[in-house]
Amino acid sequence: MKIGILSSGGDCPGINATIRGVGKTALMHYGMEVIGIHSGFIGLLKKDIQVFDERSLSGILNLGGTILGTSREKPFRKLLASGDSDKPRIIKENYQELGLDCLVCIGGNGTQKTANLLSQQGLNVVGVPKTIDNDVWGTDITFGFDTAVNIATESIDRLHSTASSHKRVMVVEVMGHHAGWIALYAGMAGGADVILLPELGYDINKVNEAILDRARRGKPYSIVVVAEGIETPNKKQRPSDYITKAIEEGTGIETRDTVLGYTQRGGNPSPFDRNLATRLGGHATELIASKQFGRMVCMHGNHVASIPLSEVAGKLKLVTPDHDLITQGLRMGVTFGQ
Ligand code: F6P
Numbered sequence: 001m002k003i004g005i006l007s008s009g010g011d012c013p014g015i016n017a018t019i020r021g022v023g024k025t026a027l028m029h030y031g032m033e034v035i036g037i038h039s040g041f042i043g044l045l046k047k048d049i050q051v052f053d054e055r056s057l058s059g060i061l062n063l064g065g066t067i068l069g070t071s072r073e074k075p076f077r078k079l080l081a082s083g084d085s086d087k088p089r090i091i092k093e094n095y096q097e098l099g100l101d102c103l104v105c106i107g108g109n110g111t112q113k114t115a116n117l118l119s120q121q122g123l124n125v126v127g128v129p130k131t132i133d134n135d136v137w138g139t140d141i142t143f144g145f146d147t148a149v150n151i152a153t154e155s156i157d158r159l160h161s162t163a164s165s166h167k168r169v170m171v172v173e174v175m176g177h178h179a180g181w182i183a184l185y186a187g188m189a190g191g192a193d194v195i196l197l198p199e200l201g202y203d204i205n206k207v208n209e210a211i212l213d214r215a216r217r218g219k220p221y222s223i224v225v226v227a228e229g230i231e232t233p234n235k236k237q238r239p240s241d242y243i244t245k246a247i248e249e250g251t252g253i254e255t256r257d258t259v260l261g262y263t264q265r266g267g268n269p270s271p272f273d274r275n276l277a278t279r280l281g282g283h284a285t286e287l288i289a290s291k292q293f294g295r296m297v298c299m300h301g302n303h304v305a306s307i308p309l310s311e312v313a314g315k316l317k318l319v320t321p322d323h324d325l326i327t328q329g330l331r332m333g334v335t336f337g338q
Pocket of ligand 1 (some may be wrong): 177
C-alpha cells in the first residue's frame with residue numbers, strides 16, 4: 001500500500017511524533033510506501049510532496065512544529081459557500097495520480113471536517129486529532145494539550161512571585177479558541193484564584209468581589225486566568241485587556257496583563273504528548289492496514305480507539321459546568337465568575 005501524510009491547521013507539539021508513528025509503523029511493520037505532503041491541503045492541490053524512508057523519519061520525535069509544514073487551506077470552503085470550486089476535484093485527481101491508497105490527515109476540527117468530506121468523495125482517509133485546544137469531539141484528549149498546559153502552568157507559577165511581591169493582580173490570557181480546556185487545567189494546576197472560561201460566562205462584579213475578599217483576608221495579590229474565548233463587550237479588545245482594566249477600575253488594585261500567545265504551541269512536546277502521538281499514529285496505520293477507512297483515531301480513557309469521521313465532523317468538545325475540576329475548584333475557593 002502507499003499512504004500519504006499531511007498536517008493541516010495550526011501547528012502543535014507532537015505532530016512530528018505522529019508523522020514518525022504513522023510512517024515508521026507503515027514502513028517497518030507493514031512494508032508500505034509513505035509520502036509526506038507539504039503545507040496541508042495546499043500540498044495535495046500542488047502535488048508538493050516528499051518520499052519518506054526510515055532515515056528521514058529519525059530524529060523528529062521531540063521536535064516541535066511539523067516537518068511537513070501546515071496551512072489553514074480548506075478545499076471545500078468555497079464549494080460549501082457558493083457551490084463552485086475545483087479544489088475537491090483536483091485533490092481527488094492528485095490522490096489518484098500519486099497512487100495513494102490512503103490519506104492520513106493530522107489536524108483539528110476543521111481538518112477532520114475536510115477529511116470527512118474527502119471520505120464522502122470516495123477517498124480513503126484516516127484522521128488523527130491534534131490541537132493544543134483539546135476541543136476535538138470524540139477523543140478524550142488530543143496531543144499538544146499537555147505540552148500547552150505545562151507551558152501555561154509554568155508561566156502562572158512565575159507570575160505568582162511577582163504578583164505577591166508587588167501586591168498586584170496578574171491577569172494571564174491563555175489560548176483555547178472557543179474552549180476553556182487550557183484555562184481550566186493550567187489555572188487549576190497553577191493555583192489560580194480566578195479562572196474564566198467561555199463555556200461558563202462570568203460576572204465581572206463577582207470577579208472583583210472575589211479579589212477584594214482575598215485582599216480583606218490578608219492576600220493582597222491574585223492570579224486571574226482568562227481563556228481567549230471569553231465574551232467581552234468589545235469584540236476587538238483582547239479578553240485579558242478588558243478584564244485587567246475592569247479589575248483595576250473595580251477594585252483599585254494595580255493589575256497587569258500577560259498574553260502567553262504562541263509560546264503555548266511552540267517547542268518540544270512533553271513526554272506524555274510524544275507517547276500519545278506515537279500511539280495514535282501507530283493506530284492510524286493499523287486502521288489503514290486493515291482497510292478501516294473514513295475513521296478518526298481517538299483516545300477513550302487510556303485506550304486507543306477510532307470513530308467514524310462523520311460523527312466527529314462539525315462538532316466541538318467543550319468544558320461542561322459539571323467537570324470535576326470545576327467542582328473541586330469551587331470547593332476550594334476558586335472563582336469562576338458566577
Ligand atoms: O487551535 C490552536 C490555536 O492556537 C488556538 O488556540 C488559537 O485561537 C488559534 O490556533 C490561533 O490561530 P492562528 O495560527 O491562525 O493564529
